[in-house]
Amino acid sequence: MKKNLKNKVALIIAVLVVFLYGIFGVPGGLSGKDLATALTKRIHLGLDLRGGAHLILQVQVKEAVNAETDNTAARVQQDLKAANLGFSQVFKPDPLKHDESGKPELIEIDGVSPNNSSAVSSLLDQKYSNEYDINSNGTGSFTLTMKPQVERDLEAKTLQQAIETIRDRVDSLGVSEPLIQEYNLGANQILVELPGVSDLDRVKTIIQSTARLEIHEVEGDPNGYSDEQSAIAALGGTLPPEDELVHGSGSTNDSSDRVYVLKRVSVVAGSDFRSAQPGTNPNTGQRTVDFTLTDEAGNRFWDFTSNNVGKSMAVMMGGRVREVAVIKSGIRDQGEIEGSFSQQEVMDLSKLLRTGALPASLVYLQQQTVGASLGADSIREGVTAAIVGVLLVWAFMLVYYRGSGVNADLALFLNLVILLGFMGFSGATLTLPGIAGVILTIGMGVDSNVLIFERIREEIRAGKAAAAAVDQGFAHAWVTIVDTHVTTIVSAAILFLFGTGPVKGFAVTLTFGLLANLFTAVYVSRVIFEAHLNRLKPGEMVSI
Numbered sequence: 001m002k003k004n005l006k007n008k009v010a011l012i013i014a015v016l017v018v019f020l021y022g023i024f025g026v027p028g029g030l031s032g033k034d035l036a037t038a039l040t041k042r043i044h045l046g047l048d049l050r051g052g053a054h055l056i057l058q059v060q061v062k063e064a065v066n067a068e069t070d071n072t073a074a075r076v077q078q079d080l081k082a083a084n085l086g087f088s089q090v091f092k093p094d095p096l097k098h099d100e101s102g103k104p105e106l107i108e109i110d111g112v113s114p115n116n117s118s119a120v121s122s123l124l125d126q127k128y129s130n131e132y133d134i135n136s137n138g139t140g141s142f143t144l145t146m147k148p149q150v151e152r153d154l155e156a157k158t159l160q161q162a163i164e165t166i167r168d169r170v171d172s173l174g175v176s177e178p179l180i181q182e183y184n185l186g187a188n189q190i191l192v193e194l195p196g197v198s199d200l201d202r203v204k205t206i207i208q209s210t211a212r213l214e215i216h217e218v219e220g221d222p223n224g225y226s227d228e229q230s231a232i233a234a235l236g237g238t239l240p241p242e243d244e245l246v247h248g249s250g251s252t253n254d255s256s257d258r259v260y261v262l263k264r265v266s267v268v269a270g271s272d273f274r275s276a277q278p279g280t281n282p283n284t285g286q287r288t289v290d291f292t293l294t295d296e297a298g299n300r301f302w303d304f305t306s307n308n309v310g311k312s313m314a315v316m317m318g319g320r321v322r323e324v325a326v327i328k329s330g331i332r333d334q335g336e337i338e339g340s341f342s343q344q345e346v347m348d349l350s351k352l353l354r355t356g357a358l359p360a361s362l363v364y365l366q367q368q369t370v371g372a373s374l375g376a377d378s379i380r381e382g383v384t385a386a387i388v389g390v391l392l393v394w395a396f397m398l399v400y401y402r403g404s405g406v407n408a409d410l411a412l413f414l415n416l417v418i419l420l421g422f423m424g425f426s427g428a429t430l431t432l433p434g435i436a437g438v439i440l441t442i443g444m445g446v447d448s449n450v451l452i453f454e455r456i457r458e459e460i461r462a463g464k465a466a467a468a469a470v471d472q473g474f475a476h477a478w479v480t481i482v483d484t485h486v487t488t489i490v491s492a493a494i495l496f497l498f499g500t501g502p503v504k505g506f507a508v509t510l511t512f513g514l515l516a517n518l519f520t521a522v523y524v525s526r527v528i529f530e531a532h533l534n535r536l537k538p539g540e541m542v543s544i
Contacts, residue, residue: 009531015418015519018421022423023043024424042424043420044427045379046431047193047370049379049432052195053193053203054366055192055207055364055367056189056364057162057190057362058189058365059162059188059190060360060362061158061159061188064155065096065104065146065151066096066104069092069106069146070092073241073242076090076109080120083119085123087111087120089109089242091241091242092106093108105145105146106144109141111141114140131146131147131150133145159182162190162359165358170194178194178195179429184498197369207362214266214267216262216264216266216267216313216314217312218312220235221234221261223258224259224260225261244263245259247321249320260324267300267313268300278346281336287343288336288346290336291335298332301331302330305327308327309329312324312326386439389443397412397449403532404544407525407528407529408449408453410528411521411525412445415441415516415521418512418516426512428512430509433503441510445520448521451477451480452477455476459473466533470529470533481521489511489514
């Protein structure tokens with residue numbers, strides 16, 4: 001009995017057209033050059049094929065913990081003063097060192113009188129017990145220790161903020177199809193891949209710079225000190241825990257190194273900036289960065305400057321004092337940074353302030369560039385391997401399975417179309433391991449056809465008619481095909497979840513190819529067989 005296959009054939013043609021659109025979109029023409037251009041717009045090439053920069057960064061998450069406890073210490077001090085509860089000092093006994101040593105999660109309060117001890121304990125429990133474990137040693141001292149879960153959450157948040165900030169900065173550079181994600185092979189690490197980028201030094205400057213423009217109150221001499229020993233001596237031989245020593249020039253026209261004593265907690269910094277634009281001072285002709293603060297930060301800056309007229313404040317950037325200025329009147333939400341910047345520097349600084357400060361500094365663990373010529377060689381050799389593999393498989397199927405080999409070759413061709421169409425629709429990036437995934441998909445597709453064809457041969461040897469042999473061949477092979485494909489897809493999913501960029505590229509193409517193969521090897525191949533059976537005379541056998 002002949003089957004009506006019009007609907008099935010229409011479905012296959014529709015799938016073919018849809019996925020051809022996924023590969024090429026709407027090309028500007030039908031020439032080879034036009035099709036190649038359309039293909040590269042839809043199928044994005046990865047770093048190893050296109051060339052570019054590959055970076056692995058370590059986020060110094062302890063710095064975020066240090067900054068958080070700095071702010072907490074300042075709030076504790078303000079709360080105790082507001083409640084008229086006497087104390088000698090609020091300080092961090094073991095702050096973060098340059099080598100990431102120390103225990104920045106600790107805050108201590110000393111000099112609390114016995115009469116106020118209960119009130120201080122009550123205030124601390126009420127305001128800080130959710131984030132800190134609070135202990136009293138019974139001699140007028142209290143210790144606040146950030147809770148381990150709070151610290152872990154802060155470190156995880158810092159990592160994600162760093163990823164988002166780096167992504168914003170890379171987007172401002174106009175890099176297409178960047179890969180920026182957590183690097184699962186190390187703790188608190190970020191993988192950055194930027195296809196097509198050749199100036200690695202500039203990218204490193206843009207990504208790594210904390211661009212943390214901070215404004216601090218100046219303690220001691222606003223002109224600074226010649227060295228750290230002189231600065232500490234001017235303070236009576238001991239640096240107060242709420243202060244810090246910072247090097248810098250203090251003026252854009254002065255290149256000498258001075259040491260300044262600043263309040264540790266900044267007045268405004270980082271996320272307090274709403275926008276920043278490059279400009280020029282009309283009086284001096286020097287380039288400037290004009291910035292605007294958020295409403296909350298503007299109000300805070302107004303309170304600080306209004307209450308400290310005549311005193312000095314320091315503008316810190318990149319961990320150094322760039323300018324020391326006398327506060328002449330209240331300033332609310334607008335200001336400018338003026339200096340001997342180059343045009344590129346002023347543009348980069350504006351971008352950095354607009355995209356926000358990194359929550360912690362970065363350390364480069366690995367950095368390398370992939371040249372475009374290497375990428376071109378990879379593409380040529382990978383594509384050559386794929387074409388040779390396809391042609392050999394097609395030839396083998398035609399020789400070994402005769403007429404049914406045509407069936408397998410048509411299904412294999414449609415499999416490749418669906419695979420590439422999947423990648424075009426999803427925006428997936430094709431990498432060199434991804435090409436290997438395509439080649440493996442070809443082998444898996446042929447394997448499915450071999451299972452089906454060998455089962456059909458067994459049914460024919462058992463004396464069954466052509467239609468019954470085809471029907472039983474597909475029915476019995478179906479379970480095995482699904483089993484092999486599902487187990488391989490699960491393996492690919494694990495590679496995608498825990499692998500890095502190139503490994504993920506392999507997992508993506510392999511998964512797409514296997515899903516396509518379930519459709520082509522079972523559905524499309526069977527429709528072709530049924531169309532062939534409709535043409536056979538009674539008693540005639542299929543060519544297999």
